[in-house]
Amino acid sequence: MLSEELIAIVGERHVLSRPAELLAYENDGLPGYHSRPRLAVFPGTRDEVVAVVAALWRAGVPFVPRGAGTGLSGGALAGDVVLLGLQRLRRIVAVDPVARTALVEPGVVNASLTKAATPFGLHYAPDPSSQTACTIGGNVAENAGGPHCLKYGVTLNHVLAATVLLPDGEIVALETPRDGRAGYDLLGAFVGSEGCFGVALDVTVRLTPNPESVVTLLADFRSLDAAAHAVSAIIAEGILPAACEMMDDATIRAVEASIYAAGYPVDAAAVLLVELDGAAAGLADDVAAVDRLCRASGARDVRTASDAAERARLWQGRKKAFGAMGRIAPDLVVQDAVVPRTKLAPILARIAEIGARHRVRVCNVFHAGDGNLHPNIPYDASDADEAARVHAAMREVMELCIAEGGSITGEHGVGRDKLAYMDRLFPAASLDAMCRLRDAFDPRRRANPGKVVPARYCREWAGVTDVEP
Amino acid sequence: MSARDLLPGSELCVHCGFCLQACPTYLALDDENDSPRGRIVLMKAIAEGTLAPGDDDANRHLDQCLGCRACESACPSGVPYGHLLEATRERLATVHPLPVVARLVLVVFASPLLTRAAMLGARVLRATGVATLLARAPGRIGASMAMLASTRRAASRAARAAPAGDGRRGTVATLDGCVMEGLFTAANRATERVLEANDYRHVSAPGQQCCGALHVHAGDAARARTLARANIAAFERSGADLIAVNSAGCGAMLKEYGHLLRDDPQWRDRARAFSARVRDVSELLAAAGPRAAGPLDGAPRVTYDAPCHLLHAQRVADPPLRALRAIRDVDLVPLPDADQCCGSAGLYSLVEPGLSQRVLSPKLAHIAATGAAVVASGNPGCLMHIGAGLIRSGATTVARHPVELLDAAYARTGPSA
Ligand SMILES: Cc1cc2nc3c(=O)[nH]c(=O)nc-3n(C[C@H](O)[C@H](O)[C@H](O)COP(=O)(O)OP(=O)(O)OC[C@H]3O[C@@H](n4cnc5c(N)ncnc54)[C@H](O)[C@@H]3O)c2cc1C
Numbered sequence A: 001m002l003s004e005e006l007i008a009i010v011g012e013r014h015v016l017s018r019p020a021e022l023l024a025y026e027n028d029g030l031p032g033y034h035s036r037p038r039l040a041v042f043p044g045t046r047d048e049v050v051a052v053v054a055a056l057w058r059a060g061v062p063f064v065p066r067g068a069g070t071g072l073s074g075g076a077l078a079g080d081v082v083l084l085g086l087q088r089l090r091r092i093v094a095v096d097p098v099a100r101t102a103l104v105e106p107g108v109v110n111a112s113l114t115k116a117a118t119p120f121g122l123h124y125a126p127d128p129s130s131q132t133a134c135t136i137g138g139n140v141a142e143n144a145g146g147p148h149c150l151k152y153g154v155t156l157n158h159v160l161a162a163t164v165l166l167p168d169g170e171i172v173a174l175e176t177p178r179d180g181r182a183g184y185d186l187l188g189a190f191v192g193s194e195g196c197f198g199v200a201l202d203v204t205v206r207l208t209p210n211p212e213s214v215v216t217l218l219a220d221f222r223s224l225d226a227a228a229h230a231v232s233a234i235i236a237e238g239i240l241p242a243a244c245e246m247m248d249d250a251t252i253r254a255v256e257a258s259i260y261a262a263g264y265p266v267d268a269a270a271v272l273l274v275e276l277d278g279a280a281a282g283l284a285d286d287v288a289a290v291d292r293l294c295r296a297s298g299a300r301d302v303r304t305a306s307d308a309a310e311r312a313r314l315w316q317g318r319k320k321a322f323g324a325m326g327r328i329a330p331d332l333v334v335q336d337a338v339v340p341r342t343k344l345a346p347i348l349a350r351i352a353e354i355g356a357r358h359r360v361r362v363c364n365v366f367h368a369g370d371g372n373l374h375p376n377i378p379y380d381a382s383d384a385d386e387a388a389r390v391h392a393a394m395r396e397v398m399e400l401c402i403a404e405g406g407s408i409t410g411e412h413g414v415g416r417d418k419l420a421y422m423d424r425l426f427p428a429a430s431l432d433a434m435c436r437l438r439d440a441f442d443p444r445r446r447a448n449p450g451k452v453v454p455a456r457y458c459r460e461w462a463g464v465t466d467v468e469p
Numbered sequence B: 001m002s003a004r005d006l007l008p009g010s011e012l013c014v015h016c017g018f019c020l021q022a023c024p025t026y027l028a029l030d031d032e033n034d035s036p037r038g039r040i041v042l043m044k045a046i047a048e049g050t051l052a053p054g055d056d057d058a059n060r061h062l063d064q065c066l067g068c069r070a071c072e073s074a075c076p077s078g079v080p081y082g083h084l085l086e087a088t089r090e091r092l093a094t095v096h097p098l099p100v101v102a103r104l105v106l107v108v109f110a111s112p113l114l115t116r117a118a119m120l121g122a123r124v125l126r127a128t129g130v131a132t133l134l135a136r137a138p139g140r141i142g143a144s145m146a147m148l149a150s151t152r153r154a155a156s157r158a159a160r161a162a163p164a165g166d167g168r169r170g171t172v173a174t175l176d177g178c179v180m181e182g183l184f185t186a187a188n189r190a191t192e193r194v195l196e197a198n199d200y201r202h203v204s205a206p207g208q209q210c211c212g213a214l215h216v217h218a219g220d221a222a223r224a225r226t227l228a229r230a231n232i233a234a235f236e237r238s239g240a241d242l243i244a245v246n247s248a249g250c251g252a253m254l255k256e257y258g259h260l261l262r263d264d265p266q267w268r269d270r271a272r273a274f275s276a277r278v279r280d281v282s283e284l285l286a287a288a289g290p291r292a293a294g295p296l297d298g299a300p301r302v303t304y305d306a307p308c309h310l311l312h313a314q315r316v317a318d319p320p321l322r323a324l325r326a327i328r329d330v331d332l333v334p335l336p337d338a339d340q341c342c343g344s345a346g347l348y349s350l351v352e353p354g355l356s357q358r359v360l361s362p363k364l365a366h367i368a369a370t371g372a373a374v375v376a377s378g379n380p381g382c383l384m385h386i387g388a389g390l391i392r393s394g395a396t397t398v399a400r401h402p403v404e405l406l407d408a409a410y411a412r413t414g415p416s417a
């Protein structure tokens, strides 16, 4: 039997098959979905991962890789297939302060990598808000972003190499062609493949020197519109902040009610958190410019964090905001969309209008500098009428973002949640091309089946109905 | 009915995962079933009836929870994890009884007479040197003897006169605490002296009993409520403005009497008023300064380990450090991961000895790395668990209550004016 074979590899404690123990693995960070894996297996070493995947290949059973399960698109849902948990592989194999690289196992938590790099004056730049929980493997699979990716780039820009285990058991070393080497960028294809191309066994990442100086500003606005204009003004001025984040009033109040209260003004309609960093010389000019532009756009007040502790508090509040929304209502729809940042203000106004029309409360907390919106809606799922309104509003918001030339995901991935939007965004030929790219890694669809691209768009898979994981 | 009605507070969990890395058992066992997020899923399923209350898997994972509440300190959504766990344990008490040793302890602590007898027996073992002799014996006996041995204090010099404070900060009654009064008698007297030295007037509160924390954690809320009522009455009779507690676990419990008796119309308001007057001793000291003194003999290096029930349950972080910094020239060094549980967790070290030791071992390694001669912590369970671990690992570091150190400094030079 499969479970016995897996137990022989990883030990009894690390294979879960009884319903009670699979409950906790029925969903990832995305509320609203539940699907029970057939089995969950947790290898403790790289060799065990290889042996487990080989056994699954022989048995013909698909699997879903899982890191910390903080994903927000249902990517790690493993309905009726095997869930392959990688959280035990959390060794930071090497930190090379001279080359400024680190080699890590996939289960290493994002924040622990930065902690390990700190003694060398380095950090791992991609900083998803979930960084104290999510894993590097999950970050690579989702091409995760974060507040500081505005200036420093997303995961893709910080991954130098990965060893990938293909579903048939083959191990391939992927590297970005650089230093004059030629060839296709297969690593680039793997980053963001949402667990559908195989398992990242290890990852070599770039470490970034800590900036010489950092200034964090908190600007407080009487309207969302004014804050959005300030963002456009800052970008238009040619300033590239390290981060530029926006939070609206409902979000501010949820954070201020939590243990991560950061001292945001609870009577503001929106705040902008703008961080400027770099060489000390010249930074003051940018700070003055941001201050001026915010005020010119209607900011009531602009203040700067007086020390590292206050800066950390301001960031903690922002990063825990999604979690704090649990305070507003028992259920939550999380959204992730990208819009051209020049259109931020009109689109936010339209979203507010959609919310009002459907009588739902849209809470905005997002990476304003990249135009990466997170319009989330807290609601009560036990109220069928409210639930229907929430979903109708969300659909309209997404249609709006697509119509305005945006995208249906900035960083959370397509996973299971956004499957239905894929054919609005891409023509059938593009979706088929994606299927064929996938086939190069996983022709039998053994890794994370039923995610990202609806199967009906894959020409060679015509007739296959989409599995509902 | 939804989880909100069946297990109030559980609906706050958005499954974000921020609590995972804060949880000692998740870090030790790498299974979400042993994480706060996973346990909340299990507790909800039990409350909603999708899991049978007798489910062995669910019970094992819930039993493995330390109840340290580090998850609450990480949770942006304010999930009241401690309350969820207590409610679940109460629900499970009949179908999933505790091991015999644990039940025995609960019975003893519920009775002042039995408690005194048990503590007397323990002191005899300690005084005769039996505890020290067996402290490094293998297994549970050795571990218990080491815990006992760790509470030994050099005989104090002649009874000290209470240092004169002017009492202007109001009257304070202290909770004696079963283990504190039984095995940490010196720390209890030290508590009274340092409070007096910082201008509180100490009054006694006869008739007080066990705080009931162990009972609540074990699902025996009924017995805990009986104890709570007795304590509320006793402290009301004392007429004290404030109630000082030097055991973090007991203090957290006393501060929760309002919650414990929320459905008792006769006691609800009294319980709330009582809880509002409860302070950890370090909070009272910090409010008063506290007065400086010292240095201590040989100016030992000191490090501080935060009891979970002080840091996570009561959210008291800085006051104990302020009490320690009042000691002149103190070489106070930070302890890495001081916010992580030591594995003591009330009855946990008794019922889950293996996991308890696994959680303790990184703590001992961190303490050793600081090179401290003293590790300070304001909770008897932690003092004994860490103290025993130190003895059994052959370390010379000792575990002390912060007030013991401050009191020693006052004894040496007298508190500053
Ligand atoms: C509060 C909160 C805030 C967030 N903020 C951000 C943010 O600012 N930016 C952002 O980008 N995301 C954010 N996210 C989403 C999420 O944290 C990221 O997508 C993260 O990268 C997921 O990592 P994980 O380890 O939890 O992966 P999981 O959720 O476990 O898995 C995600 C996907 O990765 C795949 N996968 C996991 N490990 C591997 C591996 N080793 N090899 C191959 N595939 C693998 C899975 O199959 C799945 O498809 C947030 C989530 C939460 C809950």
Ligand code: SF4
Binding pocket: A323, A326, B012, B013, B014, B015, B016, B017, B018, B019, B020, B036, B037, B040, B071, B074, B075, B076, B077, B078, B079
């Ligand atoms: S941090 Fe709080 S809301 Fe998030 S998963 Fe843990 S308990 Fe739930």
Ligand code: SF4
Binding pocket: B022, B023, B024, B025, B026, B034, B035, B036, B039, B064, B065, B066, B067, B068, B069, B070, B071, B072, B081
């Ligand atoms: S109380 Fe402690 S052991 Fe229990 S779930 Fe919370 S953090 Fe983990």
